[in-house]
Amino acid sequence: MSDHKTVLVLGGGVGGLVAANRLRKLLSTRHRVVLIDRERQAVFQPSLLWVAVGDRTPEAIQRPLAMLVRKGVEIRIGTVEKLDAETRTVRVEGQDLVGDALIVALGADLAPETIPGLADGGHNLYTLGGATAFRDELAALTSGRVAVLTASPAYKCPAAPYEAAMLIAGALRRRGIRDRVQIDLYSAEAGPMLVTGPQLSAGVRGIVESKGIAYHPEHQVTKVDVAARRLIFAHGATADFDLLLYVPPHRAPAVVRDAGLLSESGWVAADRRTFETRVAGVYAIGDVTGIPLAMGKPLPKAGVFAHAEAEVVAHNIASVWMGGGARRTFSGEGQCFVETGDGRAGLGAGNFYAEPTPQVKLYAPARRWHWGKVILERRWLKRWI
Ligand SMILES: Cc1cc2nc3c(=O)[nH]c(=O)nc-3n(C[C@H](O)[C@H](O)[C@H](O)COP(=O)(O)OP(=O)(O)OC[C@H]3O[C@@H](n4cnc5c(N)ncnc54)[C@H](O)[C@@H]3O)c2cc1C
Incomplete structure (x- = not known):
């Protein structure tokens, strides 16, 4: 066993931050932990919802990745342009870096441009720029129609x-x-x-409709007529709006697609318990993965899973490199707050690996779940950066 190894963590979002922190704690200092991200700032994405309605400023939900240096994590700001899994080599801004282990935590790329008119006709809830622009137009709105749209059926944070x-x-x-x-x-x-499951889904739908929101399921948008401010759907229906907030289609980052790590799902194939890929020493965690569930749908893309998967992978790499300790596996447990407005939130919690279907319970909207998310927000970035 070489005495000086390097782990390259690709992506400094939820999964990458947790993995890099944990590895730095568990590995002795002779081993290097290098985290690579194209952005200088990490954004706490769950708070984009609050930015979109003016309850948070963009500055309040970000923290510079460079602060991780004080913990002993090496930070490399740059785009991962090429990934050669077999040799565990990545090209960052033209320079090759080689790792003894690679953790791919590059998340999901957002692709609004795949629906004609979407990017020009509305605001992207999943980016800081989109949430901020929507906030400003919402503040100026005094009457009319607001449309919230999911532009594809599968997206992070359902x-x-x-x-x-x-x-x-x-x-x-x-x-x-x-x-x-x-x-x-x-x-x-x-x-x-x-x-x-159908029961929890119906429960959330009931809460949404109780707020006077008109819900239109199975409306796959094919085009946004920007001039007419009109949505055009696959089954021929149309709908007019004054202000549009959308969740864009997602896809695996191009660098990962080109690396030959994808399954037929279009996402990286990884072991559902250990997040090892088909290449030894290469792991994939979080939104970049496609983990099939027995009920036919994939494990949802969510920070709570990216976080837990990162803990497993970091622990297992460290237990091999530091020589000892039992290996860990991911259980499929997860929970998610569901903000319902007016200072309340529900909570969905359970085991997504339960068979034949996930066993997830919905806890009714209450102030305490809303405060649970506020506390998580306050602590998360400070804890991990
Ligand atoms: C509005 C909203 C609300 C949400 N609410 C919740 C919630 O309540 N609970 C929950 O569990 N989850 C929630 N999520 C989902 C959660 O944020 C994601 O599932 C989570 O961030 C996934 O972590 P990740 O590490 O896989 O990817 P990310 O956190 O997206 O990180 C990926 C990183 O890779 C970097 N990157 C990508 N490509 C490259 C490249 N080529 N070169 C260099 N760097 C690159 C990106 O800059 C990014 O920093 C929400 C998401 C949104 C948008």
Whole structure:
């Protein structure tokens, strides 16, 4: 066993940050932990929902990755342009880096450009720029129609568009203009959070509709007519809007697609318990992976899973390099807050690896779940950067 090894962590989002921190703690200092990201700032994505309704500033939900240097993690800001899994080599801004282990945590790329008119006609909830631009237009709106749209049926954080619609309703109510603004939620999928089962899905739908939000499932958008402010759907229906907030289609980052690590799902194939890929020493965690569940749908893309998977992978790399300790596996347990507006949230929690279907319970909206998310937000970036 070489005395000086290097682990390259590709991506400084949820999975990458947890993996790099844990490895730095568990490995002796003769081993290097290098984290690579194209962005200088890490963004706490769950708080984009609050940015979109003016409850947070963009500055409040970011932290510079460079701060990790004080913990002994080497930071490399740059785009991963090429990934050769077999030789565990990555090209970053033209320079090759070789690792003894690679952790691919590059997340999901957002692809609004795949739907004509989408990027020009609406605002992307999943970026800071999109959430901020939507916030400004919402603040100027005094009446009309707000449309919340999922542009494909599978996307990270399956609760997010439903939460966004309810937070918008709450923000309009606070301004005293809720009755002058119609809110429509058009989803490509057949119902909210369907991976959690029909009962939980119906429960979330009921909460959404109780806020006076008109829900239109199975509306796959094919085009946005920007001039007419009109959504055009695959089954021929159309819908007009004044302000559009959308969740864009997702796809695996090009560098990962080119590396030959994908399964037929279009996402990286990894062992559902250990997150090893088909190449020894190469692991993939978080949104970049496609983990099939027995019920036919994949494990949802969510930070709670990226975090838990990172813990498993970091522990297992360290136990081999440091010579000892039992290997860990991912259990499939996870939970997610569902913001419902007016300072309340529900909570969905359970085991997504349960068979034949995930066993997930929905806890009714309450102030304590909302405060749970606020506390998580306050602590998360400070804990990991
Ligand atoms: C609005 C919203 C609300 C959400 N709410 C929740 C929630 O309540 N609970 C929950 O569990 N999850 C939530 N999520 C989902 C959660 O944020 C993601 O699932 C999680 O961030 C995935 O972690 P990851 O490490 O796989 O990817 P990410 O956190 O997306 O990190 C990927 C990183 O890779 C970098 N990168 C990508 N390509 C390259 C490249 N070629 N070169 C260099 N760097 C690159 C990116 O810059 C990024 O920093 C939410 C997401 C959104 C958008």
